[in-house]
Amino acid sequence: MSGAALLEVEDLTVxxxxxxxxxxxxxxxxxxxAAGRTLGIVGESGSGKTMLSRAVLRLLPHAARVTGRVRxxxxxxxxxxxxxxRRLRGRELAVVFQDPxxxxxxxxxxxxxxxxxxxxxxxLAQAAAFARAVELLAEVGIPEPERRARQFPHQMSGxxxxxxxxxxxxxxxxKLLIADEPTTALDVTVQAQILDLLAREQSKRHMALILITxxxxxxxxxxxxxxxxxxxxxxxxxxxxxxxxxxxxPYTQALMAAIPKLHAPPHTPLAxxxxxxxxxxxxxxxxxxxxxxxxxxxxxxxxxxxLTPPDASGxxxxxxxxxxxxxxxxx
Amino acid sequence: MAAxxxxxxxxxxxxxxxxxxxxxxxxxxxxxxxxxxxxxILANLLPLADPSKMTLLARRAGPSAAHLLGTDSxxxxxxxxxxxxxxxxxxxxxxxxxxxxxxxGALGLLAGYFGGRIELIIIGLTDVLLAFPPxxxxxxxxxxxxxxxxxxxxxxxxxxxxxxxxxxxxxxxxVRERDFVTAARALGASHRRILLREILPxxxxxxxxxFLVLVAVIIVAEGILSFLGLGVPPPAPTWGSMIAEGRDNLxxxxxxxxxxxxxxxxxxxxxxxxxxxxxxxxxxxRGTS
Numbered sequence: 195m196s197g198a199a200l201l202e203v204e205d206l207t208v209x210x211x212x213x214x215x216x217x218x219x220x221x222x223x224x225x226x227x228a229a230g231r232t233l234g235i236v237g238e239s240g241s242g243k244t245m246l247s248r249a250v251l252r253l254l255p256h257a258a259r260v261t262g263r264v265r266x267x268x269x270x271x272x273x274x275x276x277x278x279x280r281r282l283r284g285r286e287l288a289v290v291f292q293d294p295x296x297x298x299x300x301x302x303x304x305x306x307x308x309x310x311x312x313x314x315x316x317x318l319a320q321a322a323a324f325a326r327a328v329e330l331l332a333e334v335g336i337p338e339p340e341r342r343a344r345q346f347p348h349q350m351s352g353x354x355x356x357x358x359x360x361x362x363x364x365x366x367x368x369k370l371l372i373a374d375e376p377t378t379a380l381d382v383t384v385q386a387q388i389l390d391l392l393a394r395e396q397s398k399r400h401m402a403l404i405l406i407t408x409x410x411x412x413x414x415x416x417x418x419x420x421x422x423x424x425x426x427x428x429x430x431x432x433x434x435x436x437x438x439x440x441x442x443x444p445y446t447q448a449l450m451a452a453i454p455k456l457h458a459p460p461h462t463p464l465a466x467x468x469x470x471x472x473x474x475x476x477x478x479x480x481x482x483x484x485x486x487x488x489x490x491x492x493x494x495x496x497x498x499x500x501l502t503p504p505d506a507s508g509x510x511x512x513x514x515x516x517x518x519x520x521x522x523x524x525x
Numbered sequence: 526m527a528a529x530x531x532x533x534x535x536x537x538x539x540x541x542x543x544x545x546x547x548x549x550x551x552x553x554x555x556x557x558x559x560x561x562x563x564x565x566i567l568a569n570l571l572p573l574a575d576p577s578k579m580t581l582l583a584r585r586a587g588p589s590a591a592h593l594l595g596t597d598s599x600x601x602x603x604x605x606x607x608x609x610x611x612x613x614x615x616x617x618x619x620x621x622x623x624x625x626x627x628x629x630g631a632l633g634l635l636a637g638y639f640g641g642r643i644e645l646i647i648i649g650l651t652d653v654l655l656a657f658p659p660x661x662x663x664x665x666x667x668x669x670x671x672x673x674x675x676x677x678x679x680x681x682x683x684x685x686x687x688x689x690x691x692x693x694x695x696x697x698x699x700v701r702e703r704d705f706v707t708a709a710r711a712l713g714a715s716h717r718r719i720l721l722r723e724i725l726p727x728x729x730x731x732x733x734x735x736f737l738v739l740v741a742v743i744i745v746a747e748g749i750l751s752f753l754g755l756g757v758p759p760p761a762p763t764w765g766s767m768i769a770e771g772r773d774n775l776x777x778x779x780x781x782x783x784x785x786x787x788x789x790x791x792x793x794x795x796x797x798x799x800x801x802x803x804x805x806x807x808x809x810x811r812g813t814s
Contacts, residue, residue, distance in 0.1 A: 251711055284712030296704035301726040310722065311712045362712065 199226040199265075200402050201250070201370055206262035208242075208249050208426075214475045219245035221426035221477075222262070227419075229369060232396065232403045234413030234434065236449065237423035240471045243406045244292075246423070247372050250404075251287060252279060266370070285315040288363035290392075292375040294355035298347040304331070305343030308362050315366045330361040334391060353384035357391065364395055370402045377412065389416060410446075411453055414438060419508075422446045425472050425482035428501065432509035442509065442516035445483045481514070489515050551802050554795035561792055565611040573605040577760045588780065597770060597781045606762040607788055613674060613756075613763040614789070617747040618796075620678045622739035625685030630732050632686070633693020638701055638720055648694070651687035659684045660749065667755045674757050677750065681743050692735050696728040730803075737800030741793040748789055764789045 208220040220242045227233050237243050248254050250264055252271050264271045266287065271279060291297040299307060308330055309323035318326060324343065331339035334357040347355055356376060363371055373392060377385035393416055396403045405417055413420050413434065420437050422430040422445065430443040441447045451465040469486040472478050478485055484494040491514070499512040564571065578601065597603055629651075636647040663680050670676045700706065701724065709723050744764075750756040751765025759766060764785040771782025 253707060253711055280713045280715060282713070283710070284714075289708070289711040291704050291708055293704060297708045299705045299709075299723055299726075301730075302722070310709075310714070310718075314713060314715075314718065359708070362708075 200229045201227040202265040204263040209259045211257050217474045227402050229402055230400045232417040234417035234420040235406045241423040242426035243423055247374050284311050285366045286369050288368035288371050290359050290363045290373045290376045293379040294359050297359055304358050311365045334361045352380050356388050372404045374406045430511040436507040436509045440518040442511040442518050443513045444487045444489050444517055554798040557795040564608050565615050568608045576605040576609040576762050610762040610764045617677050618740050618744035621681035621743045622736050624682030626689050626736045629686040629689025630693045633690040634697050637694040637697025651690045655687045672755050672758045685739050696731050700724050700727050734800050734804035737796050741796035744793055
């Protein structure tokens with residue numbers, strides 16, 4: 195941890211009204227992120243990662259009920275005016291969405307979409323904004339930026355579009371970038387390039403990064419800290435190194451086991467996590483993972499486990515019967 | 526990978542759907558519309574007889590060298606009246622839908638984007654307007670205000686508002702939830718900016734296609750009102766009133782009603798064809814990728 199927290203989330207809960215009753219998409223999440231650091235948020239589909247990121251940006255549907263606090267540089271994002279929030283978004287806080295096929299406007303040129311934010315937040319004139327857009331395109335590794343800036347999204351490949359989306363997000367030098375599964379919709383070969391680009395730009399700009407993914411492998415080498423989410427809550431949280439040394443939650447372990455191994459013999463069946471995530475409108479009693487957990491015991495079925503206070507390495511987990519060897523975590 | 530990138534950078538393939546469905550018929554229709562608009566604009570410069578000049582000695586004359594399309598029951602030159610009639614028919618046919626598209630488009634955008642109470646009020650009002658039989662309403666209003674070209678444009682324009690509102694609202698609803706709108710919001714765009722920069726350019730496509738279809742509808746509606754004597758007041762010719770005047774002479778001089786009918790038929794057909802083609806091309810279900 196270096197310096198004061200840039201982003202602080204305190205006991206954030208998001209409930210969405212549905213026909214089947216309130217859906218608890220995010221359940222009491224707390225986290226903090228210092229300037230220039232990287233936090234990975236990992237979880238399977240429906241674990242609330244995206245909802246958490248939208249809640250941080252106050253981008254949820256109107257009907258959503260949000261409790262808890264989100265503080266950015268000490269300012270409560272849910273207490274400031276819409277106008278103040280609007281000035282913050284894009285300027286200080288930026289996002290890269292999952293699917294670059296849909297996150298760019300199909301009828302506007304690439305250049306004008308990048309210039310948009312520059313004109314809005316930095317007050318650049320049209321020509322200056324366009325020139326800066328071309329520079330940004332070059333910075334994110336797009337060849338012939340001058341020509342590309344005049345093209346439309348459908349004239350570019352997925353990887354290029356994601357680079358454009360990153361250029362837009364970076365345009366106003368935000369202090370925090372939230373990348374919501376930035377590589378999920380992309381080709382495997384392009385994934386690494388995009389992640390490298392994000393890492394490079396992050397260190398260059400001393401920007402904090404929240405990297406949301408369902409792939410523990412993505413998070414491994416690129417984050418300072420990892421939070422594992424399940425059913426809307428954080429079940430395990432640790433500095434990346436400590437986490438990969440010893441995973442305490444059966445869920446994290448199962449996620450890890452689900453990654454195909456390159457050196458496994460051919461025809462090794464993939465280890466999937468049995469069952470499916472709980473219905474968020476009808477969460478099970480006790481630990482939400484208990485119906486799928488092979489170590490589940492009586493206590494897991496009735497009593498939800500809270501995150502433990504951080505141990506020496508800063509490792510926290512919510513499990514009554516943690517797996518793995520705590521001794522291995524030290525050293 | 527390198528090869529793939531190179532080919533993508535090298536040349537971007539022209540989207541094939543751009544050209545789909547735009548055969549010779551489409552271009553003929555565009556040509557006809559351009560032709561009609563041109564002669565309507567240049568009517569004063571063309572070597573035509575005065576459309577109101579009556580030659581009582583040559584009433585209901587068939588086509589001849591002096592009167593290429595013959596004369597009507599008052600001995601007026603049909604060709605000349607047809608060209609000058611195109612003026613009023615097109616003025617009403619283009620301006621009324623333009624008015625309706627501007628007003629309806631704005632209302633539909635607001636209703637679709639903001640939803641809630643704004644949507645309820647706007648859709649409620651358009652429903653009320655839709656509940657009136659349109660032609661009866663137009664008749665009543667024009668009869669009350671008196672027939673004039675401005676009144677005609679206003680009434681017919683207002684009548685098109687509900688339909689346009691619905692088209693614009695539906696298109697806006699579909700766009701509103703798209704990721705790039707959320708992305709724009711996440712980047713701090715204001716409502717005005719999102720509406721004008723992100724949503725409007727996309728809603729424009731179905732709206733402009735719908736506009737052309739409306740032009741066809743309104744040209745017919747203007748014809749009907751003129752036929753009933755509530756259109757542009759005489760002696761200014763319009764296609765509808767020319768057909769009405771020719772009706773009495775169908776047995777002796779069918780050409781008097783025939784030529785304006787053909788002009789209206791071709792024009793309406795052309796606008797419909799162009800509108801339908803554009804709608805098909807801009808229909809996302811038919812798009813590429």
